[in-house]
Amino acid sequence: MKIVVCIKQVPDTAEVRINPETNTLVRDGVPSIINPYDLHALEAALQIKEKIGGTVTAITMGPPQAEDALREAIAMGVDDAVLLTDRAFAGSDTWATAYTLARAVSRIGYDLILCGKQAIDGDTAQVGPEMAEFLDIPHIAYVKAIDDINDRVIRVKRMMEEGYDVVEADLPVLLTVVKEINEPRLPSLKGKMRAKKAEIRRLGFKDLETDEHLVGLQGSPTQVKNIFAPEMKKDRKVLKGTPEEVVEQLITVLKEMKCL
Numbered sequence: 001m002k003i004v005v006c007i008k009q010v011p012d013t014a015e016v017r018i019n020p021e022t023n024t025l026v027r028d029g030v031p032s033i034i035n036p037y038d039l040h041a042l043e044a045a046l047q048i049k050e051k052i053g054g055t056v057t058a059i060t061m062g063p064p065q066a067e068d069a070l071r072e073a074i075a076m077g078v079d080d081a082v083l084l085t086d087r088a089f090a091g092s093d094t095w096a097t098a099y100t101l102a103r104a105v106s107r108i109g110y111d112l113i114l115c116g117k118q119a120i121d122g123d124t125a126q127v128g129p130e131m132a133e134f135l136d137i138p139h140i141a142y143v144k145a146i147d148d149i150n151d152r153v154i155r156v157k158r159m160m161e162e163g164y165d166v167v168e169a170d171l172p173v174l175l176t177v178v179k180e181i182n183e184p185r186l187p188s189l190k191g192k193m194r195a196k197k198a199e200i201r202r203l204g205f206k207d208l209e210t211d212e213h214l215v216g217l218q219g220s221p222t223q224v225k226n227i228f229a230p231e232m233k234k235d236r237k238v239l240k241g242t243p244e245e246v247v248e249q250l251i252t253v254l255k256e257m258k259c260l
Contacts (some may be wrong), residue, residue, distance in 0.1 A: 001054030001151060003045045004110045005078070006101055006128070007038040009062055009069040010121040034069045037116025039184040041177050045114050046077045046185070048149060055079045057108060061089060061100055067200050075187030075195040082108060088205035091217030093224075094122070098130030100215050103208040106135065112154070113174040117142055128176040139174040140167050144181050 012031040034042075045056045058073035060066050061084035070081035084104050092100065105113060113132075118125035125141070132139030144164060145157040152171060157164040159178055187195070205215060213219055237253060239246045254260045 001048070001052060002109050002111045003048060003054055003056045004105050004108060004113045005038070005041050005045045005056060005058050005073070006105075006113065006115045006131070007042065007058055007060050007069055007073060008035045008116075008119050008121075009033070009060060009066040010035045010119055032065070032068070034072055035116055035119045035121075037118060037120070037177070037179065039116075040179050040181050041114040041116050041175075042073055042076055042078065043182045043184040044143075044146060044175075044177055045112075047182065048112070048146065049077075052149065052151075054111075057082060059084065059101065059104060059108070061085070061092070061097060061104075070200055071195040071198065072187060074198045075191035076185060077188075077191060080201070081198065082201045082203060084203050086204035088212060088216050091220060091223075092215065093220035093222045094124050094126040094130060095221055096215050096217075096219040098127045099134055099210075099219065100208065101127070102131045102134035103210055104203055105131070107203070107208070111151070111171050112149075113137075113172070115174065115176045117176045117178050125176070128174060132174040135172075135174070137172050137174060138169045139176070140169060141176045143175045143177045146175075146181070 009032045012033050042058065048054070049056050056078045057080040058070055058078045059082040060069055064083075064085055066085065067083055070083055074081055082104065084100060089096075089100055115128035115131070117128070119127075129139050129141060140156055140158055142159040143156045144159040146154065147157060147166070148155045153168060154171060154173060155166065155168045156175065158167050159180065205212065208215075217223075239249045239253075241249065251260065
């Protein structure tokens with residue numbers, strides 16, 4: 001069983017700042033972490049490996065410093081790690097990111113691909129499903145439990161608004177997982193020592209053998225024009241009383257604001 005886990009290094013949300021002049025995220029000097037949802041994908045992959053055997057490869061696309069995220073994944077128990085890094089990949093939107101990852105995953109080989117449901121810095125939840133489309137394989141989103149898996153078939157619970165669906169799919173397949181699926185393990189001391197010495201494979205644009213107009217900014221049909229922080233307002237009202245009284249007060253306030 002060849003399991004590939006896609007992870008992303010993201011800014012720690014507690015330290016996110018926005019440049020008021022450029023309206024872009026300030027990344028210099030901001031601590032980076034593995035996207036929290038991707039930690040659950042890593043744990044799910046490791047549990048499958050422990051249950052039925054196989055190998056787990058972590059892959060990420062980003063600048064050279066994204067190697068730190070891969071070393072953390074190795075410390076958790078991942079067998080191999082691949083970093084997609086090249087100036088040609090800069091400026092990728094979700095479409096170009098998914099395409100680039102799909103090309104790399106095809107080169108690596110896979111039976112099962114796991115992703116976190118979304119990244120906390122973009123919150124689009126698009127890359128995983130888009131990868132599946134590029135690879136022409138089925139995908140199951142919002143997986144909260146893996147009930148059974150063998151080398152041919154997987155059966156999972158997919159989270160829905162009012163419960164869950166039980167879904168079965170043939171392999172290969174791509175899953176995006178939610179935090180309810182497990183509790184990620186902490187890196188072990190032995191794992192940290194192995195991670196320090198581990199060789200991180202690097203793949204660039206030329207390794208993927210693709211058209212330069214399909215990756216990076218050139219290959220991105222969408223672009224971020226600006227990012228801004230919500231305006232801070234100081235006028236706050238605290239409504240007190242029974243639920244019925246609070247509702248009446250709220251209706252009055254909304255009418256005064258001409259929202260009703």
